[in-house]
Ligand code: FKS
């Protein structure tokens with residue numbers, strides 16, 4: 001499949017700026033675009049993208065989300081005097097006009113439309129539009145918050161109208177609430193709008209009652225508006241990822257969009273003067289990755305805010321890298337959500353438990369409803385002197401995200417004779433690759449730098465095929481460890497033995513940790529889970545009698561008509577948080593012969609797991625599963641998984657087993673927590 005990533009940018013959109021003094025608007029500068037674009041150029045990313053020209057949105061396009069009166073009013077602004085512009089501006093909140101902004105606003109909306117066209121016609125798989133002015137605050141008849149036309153709302157309506165797209169997901173990770181997008185779609189069940197935003201119990205701009213978690217949509221659109229208010233500043237990567245795992249992704253998978261938009265504002269990143277959050281730029285690699293297996297990979301990211309030029313540019317690069325298919329860097333210090341984030345999480349899940357079957361089991365709100373806090377806090381304190389606030393605005397430092405070097409070999413395969421090497425993969429493991437050291441190790445159990453094997457796998461070279469396969473596997477794992485190869489796939493005679501062998505080998509090196517994800521009923525020996533060097537998550541239909549410990553997680557799901565949703569929800573709200581918190585150096589994904597997984601579910605699993613361990617996923621499958629080799633290889637090469645269709649409600653007993661596991665494990669694995677009663681990370685939030 002492998003299609004490109006569009007980048008849409010035009011310097012013309014830097015040709016307007018604030019022409020008078022207005023402290024509210026001074027952060028919205030042309031350099032936001034030039035610096036982002038220059039950083040993309042310097043990192044070589046621009047050359048790897050398909051450059052798509054902007055166009056001007058037409059009146060008809062703009063009218064998809066705005067009133068005629070408003071459009072006509074904005075049309076006059078290029079001819080206004082400075083005084084007229086100032087006065088025109090006064091009727092709106094936190095926005096400024098300029099003689100050239102109407103032109104730029106048409107280009108910004110047009111850029112979003114060009115992106116939709118490129119993705120929907122299959123010219124590219126996904127893409128990003130770098131635009132000014134932003135869009136998500138502008139309303140049907142009003143400019144607001146630096147926004148003139150609602151770029152993403154227009155593009156969503158356009159996609160529905162032009163391409164017959166049935167369901168659209170809009171993920172607004174900007175740190176401000178895109179109330180314009182909410183208003184546009186609040187009664188529309190075909191557009192699911194998700195936004196998280198700095199809220200501070202309604203004290204933060206735009207200070208709207210309807211930005212809270214209980215604004216869930218109206219009429220037919222009930223359930224299709226998801227607001228996550230942040231009531232404290234300083235949210236970190238854990239807080240963001242935990243909302244993705246426990247709210248956005250379960251709902252998004254249940255919804256099953258045909259197209260995904262991101263209102264890609266980066267004022268939610270560390271260093272931003274508006275957001276004052278602490279999530280690092282690399283978190284956007286993960287947020288992007290986690291959305292890339294929805295809608296068959298059709299994702300359109302459109303720039304919104306972002307006011308710390310360094311943080312903005314780094315975050316844009318992380319996003320584009322990921323859209324291009326580069327493996328995400330390992331996420332740093334995920335120490336679980338803070339207390340305030342848990343409160344928000346709990347409230348949102350509870351507010352939506354009637355609307356989404358994945359949240360049906362979410363705990364009810366505690367009796368002391370959070371909204372009472374808002375009213376109480378309304379008139380207190382809050383009188384921090386503006387000048388004082390500015391002076392105390394501390395410069396924040398964070399390490400530059402590590403360079404993202406994709407190994408020259410993306411995916412290597414170890415296959416028995418007669419099984420063709422899939423396109424784009426490197427064949428690995430003919431006898432020439434036999435490493436004498438590994439053979440020795442297989443025979444005698446010791447290799448320099450690694451602890452001796454606990455078991456002697458092959459007494460003699462009696463099974464020379466097995467020997468060469470295992471030796472290739474080890475060689476492959478070592479090349480992955482050195483980042484010379486990104487991912488691997490092996491079709492083996494005895495998948496349990498191969499798993500055991502790879503785990504023992506890889507986990508014996510000092511800095512390694514292996515996440516073993518095992519699908520099927522086969523017995524997983526418990527001795528590999530003693531030392532924390534491995535975390536084993538096994539999905540099966542049989543109740544496990546293995547000892548229960550922090551590092552062995554048996555997920556028992558019943559077979560049945562709803563097995564897909566049960567499995568997917570377990571992956572999103574159990575496996576992913578565990579995986580992120582564990583932060584493995586290698587993911588070993590084992591498909592037992594009896595896995596019972598349909599191909600599309602398997603590919604979702606494969607796709608999602610590649611966000612971990614810098615994309616170092618090694619897949620083991622049993623001989624006989626030849627049909628699965630091609631699709632799995634394609635997933636490892638970065639192709640998106642096919643979409644699963646709208647999910648049914650999971651079986652109650654499946655929900656029960658996942659919930660009881662989360663309950664048992666949440667003290668050890670903080671990213672599994674979803675309610676405020678749990679302790680949360682140890683800072684004051
Ligand atoms: C200054 C107060 C500024 C207005 C904030 C507007 C935010 C705009 C944005 C967009 F994405 F639209 F650009 N208040 N201390 O970032 O959401």
Ligand code: ZN
Nearest residue numbers: 174175176305
């Ligand atoms: Zn913003």
